[in-house]
Amino acid sequence: MSKCSRKKYIKTNIRQMTMETVEPQQDGSVTDSVAESDSAHMQTQAGQNSIPTLAQVSVAGSGTGRSSPAVTLVQLPSGQTVQVQGVIQTPQIQTIQVATIAETDESAESEGVIDSHKRREILSRRPSYRKILNELSSDVPGVPKIEEEKSEEEGPAPNLAMAVPTSIYQTSTGQYIAIAQGGTIQISNPGSDGVQGLQALTMTNSGAPPPGATIVQYAAQSADGTQQFFVPGSQVVVQDEETELAPSHMAAATGDMPTYQIRAPTTALPQGVVMATSPGSLHSPQQLAEEATRKRELRLMKNREAAKECRRRKKEYVKCLESRVAVLEVQNKKLIEELETLKDICSPKTD
């Protein structure tokens, strides 16, 4: 299989997972293709839910009525009872929440009533993975949202919320320093693995720093004519007097940007803390070109991070779908067993 065809194969698989899992029937019922492997189609009644494609199967009594999302109790083979909550995102996509429950919560019935306007909005465009997963997370307190999950995964120091940088600098050691509008300084090491190399530092003007924040002080000009960022740990990020060309392997990515060095401070900390300024106002064509290059690099950097984040969400989303498959398979088996039991009861053998 060539790479191209492989990609199409993968895309087809993803499309099948997201779009063909639930097949709306003409009469409004739905057929879940997951159940086909068990030689039984799982059909549910139409009109139970305001969303037409919900594969709603109440194994144990909850989630009845018109309110959505439907809450389904599923008995796992291990004996554990789990609560499965269907969350419809689009006509094609259904995701679920699985939460271990102690008791049936009636409040679940009152949640998730989608008015027609909101439903139209939902149906008009497939929500992003972030929205999908955040909606998943919003109903169950134990499920972290994406932003929260980041902090859990990456530890306290890195801020992956990716504040919008307005200035990017490269130090003479190859590190990138991005200064965000919100006052966040991000230091990334190009040799490291992108996200993990990022360090976010909060810069403040005055007042007490927020808890846990790292203060970076910026002095407009030091005695030797350089600009300095004072960072904790007795280090200073110093702008060189002359704009130096970046190392050859980075020149294409940075253009003629001012370089910075991280070195020990040569002077005492300044009394006043001054906000960093963007590279000065540009006038000459060369400066405009540099500005355009800088903006492009900034956009590329942000898109790089966005793509990483998007892929991470996508993987998480696929995991959710796989979990759903597993739960529905269990559901399906249980329903089949229940059906057989009912058959035996209702139609006793007549010898």
Next chain:
DNA sequence: TCGCAACGACGTCAACTAGG
């Protein structure tokens, strides 16, 4: 060991949407 295929991760571009 070498070549190949499969796979995952990544960077980039472009199209699209939401919000200001």
Next chain:
DNA sequence: CCTAGTTGACGTCGTTGCGA
């Protein structure tokens, strides 16, 4: 209307497993 964010599509690269 503009900008930022999101995501599909595409190409590239590194890794791994397998057969010759």
